[in-house]
Amino acid sequence: MAATTTLGYDDLPALLTLLTGDEKHDRSSLSTLDVLWVLYDRVLGPDDRFLLSKGHGPTAYYAVLAAKGLIPVEELPGFGRFDSPLGYHPDHVLAAGVEISSGSLGHGLPIAVGAALAGRRVYCLVGDGELDEGSNWEAVQWAGRIGLAALGAVVVDNHSSTYHWPGGIGRRFELEGWTSAHADGRDHDALQQAFAARTAAAPHVVVAEMRR
Amino acid sequence: MTAMRDRFYRLAADALEDDPRVAMVFAEIGVAEMPKHPRMFNVGIREQLMIGVAAGLALEGMRPVVHSYTPFLVERPYEQIKLDLGHQDLGAVLVSTGASYDASHSGRTHQAPEDIAALAALPGWTIHVPGHPDELERLFTRSLAGDDRVYIRMSEETNDAPFHGDGVVVLREGSGPFVLAVGPTLGETLAATEDLDVTVAYLATPRPFPDAALREALRGPDVVLVEPYLAGTSAAEVSRALRDRPHRLLALGVPNAEFRHYGKPAEHRAAHGLDAAGIRASLLEFARLRDVFE
Numbered sequence: 001m002a003a004t005t006t007l008g009y010d011d012l013p014a015l016l017t018l019l020t021g022d023e024k025h026d027r028s029s030l031s032t033l034d035v036l037w038v039l040y041d042r043v044l045g046p047d048d049r050f051l052l053s054k055g056h057g058p059t060a061y062y063a064v065l066a067a068k069g070l071i072p073v074e075e076l077p078g079f080g081r082f083d084s085p086l087g088y089h090p091d092h093v094l095a096a097g098v099e100i101s102s103g104s105l106g107h108g109l110p111i112a113v114g115a116a117l118a119g120r121r122v123y124c125l126v127g128d129g130e131l132d133e134g135s136n137w138e139a140v141q142w143a144g145r146i147g148l149a150a151l152g153a154v155v156v157d158n159h160s161s162t163y164h165w166p167g168g169i170g171r172r173f174e175l176e177g178w179t180s181a182h183a184d185g186r187d188h189d190a191l192q193q194a195f196a197a198r199t200a201a202a203p204h205v206v207v208a209e210m211r212r
Numbered sequence: 213m214t215a216m217r218d219r220f221y222r223l224a225a226d227a228l229e230d231d232p233r234v235a236m237v238f239a240e241i242g243v244a245e246m247p248k249h250p251r252m253f254n255v256g257i258r259e260q261l262m263i264g265v266a267a268g269l270a271l272e273g274m275r276p277v278v279h280s281y282t283p284f285l286v287e288r289p290y291e292q293i294k295l296d297l298g299h300q301d302l303g304a305v306l307v308s309t310g311a312s313y314d315a316s317h318s319g320r321t322h323q324a325p326e327d328i329a330a331l332a333a334l335p336g337w338t339i340h341v342p343g344h345p346d347e348l349e350r351l352f353t354r355s356l357a358g359d360d361r362v363y364i365r366m367s368e369e370t371n372d373a374p375f376h377g378d379g380v381v382v383l384r385e386g387s388g389p390f391v392l393a394v395g396p397t398l399g400e401t402l403a404a405t406e407d408l409d410v411t412v413a414y415l416a417t418p419r420p421f422p423d424a425a426l427r428e429a430l431r432g433p434d435v436v437l438v439e440p441y442l443a444g445t446s447a448a449e450v451s452r453a454l455r456d457r458p459h460r461l462l463a464l465g466v467p468n469a470e471f472r473h474y475g476k477p478a479e480h481r482a483a484h485g486l487d488a489a490g491i492r493a494s495l496l497e498f499a500r501l502r503d504v505f506e
Contacts, residue, residue, distance in 0.1 A: 093301050100271070101299050104291065110261045111296055114268015117253060138261035
C-alpha cells in the first residue's frame, strides 16, 4: 500500500456514517476499526501488503481506506449498491485499495503465506471465529515450521468462536513456531508495540483482545 | 515413472532454472521426483494451503505451477481454486497426474473422472488434455509464458504419436459420423473406427471449446465425443456450437457412477466402454438409430 494521510482517526465516524447512513456506530460491530487504523496509520510501510481475510462487515475497513486516500470518499455512500465497488464483502478487482477479495473465511492467511514466500512483508487480519476454518491452521503450521518471518498476522479476538480456544490463541501459534504478542484491541500504543515485537526469525501474530 | 510425468518433472526443473518468474508448489506428491530448488515449495499434506500459496505467489507477479494427484489438486481445494485464483483474478498452471483411472488399483479415492467438469464450471480456465508427452511439452511451455489460469491433465495412457495443431485436428475424413477424440482416447478411437466410413478428429484443449473449428470441420449431422473423463463433460459445448444446426450427439466418457473396482487401467477403460470394442459398439448403435451405415 502507498498512503498519503488525508483524514484522521477522528474523521472515521463521519466516514462510517457515509457508508451506513447511521449516525451512531455500534462498537461491537466495528471490532476491527482500531486495529485497522493502527496498521494503516503506524505500521504498514510503503511496500507492505495488508490482506483482510475476515471480509465480513467491512465498513471499518472501507472507512480507514477512505481516510488514507486509498479509496475515494465519494464511493462510500454507494456501499452495497449494484454498481458500487464497495460491497458487503470486499472485491479487490472492483476496489483498487483492497488487496484481496474476501468473505469466505480462511482464505487470507494461505494467500499471505504465498506473498511472503515471494519476499513481500505481509500483514493478514483474521477473526477468532474465522480460526475455526482448518485452512488457517495449514498456513499457521507451515509458516511457523519454515520460519517465514515476512509474514505477520493479527487475530481480532472478540470471542465469537462458539467453541473458544482453550489455552489461548497466541499459545497455539507459538507452538507452531510463531512469536506472539497480546494487546488491548482499542489501545493504539499497545497495538503498535505488539506489531513492533516481530523478529527476523519467525512469523509473528498479534492477538488483539476485544473486551465486551 | 511414466513418459508424461517424467517429461513434466524434467520440464518443470528446467523452467525453475531458466525463468525467475516460475515457482512450484507441491503437497508432498511429486516433490521427490525433482531436484531441489529455492523456488520449489512443498507445503506438506495441505492442499488448501497449496492453492492459497500459489495465489499469493501470483499476487507478487510469479508464475506458480501446482502439481498433485488429480483429486487432491482439483477437488480437495475446489473453493480455493474458485476464490484464491478465479475470484482474485490470479493465474496459475495446475498440472495433475492420475487422470480418471490411472490409479485403478487404488480405488475411488484416487480417481477423479469429474475433474474437468468441475473446473470447467468455473469461468476463465484453459484446459489441456495432452495425449502424448510431446504435446505436454508444447502446452506446458506455452502456459508458463502467460499469466492466465491453466489446467493440464496428464495421463499414463498416451497415443502413439503427438498431434500439435490447436483446436480440432481432422485426421481422417469419411461420410459418416464426426468422431472427436479428446487426448489419450485417440488410439482406441482410431482402432475402433479403422474400417468405418467416419471422420476422426483430435482435440487436446477442450476449454475453451473450439466452437468455430467444430463448425468448420463438421460435414453431417452426427457428432460423437470421446472424452477420457466424465461422459458428457463437453456435451453442452457441442450443443452451443451447433445451436443453429440440427444434429445428434453421442457423448462417450467415464459414466457417472460410484465405480467400486480395482485392477488394471485397461480393465477400467473396458468397463467404461472406452476401449476400441466399447467405442465401436456405442458408435454402431448410435449409427443404427438412424441407419447411418445402411
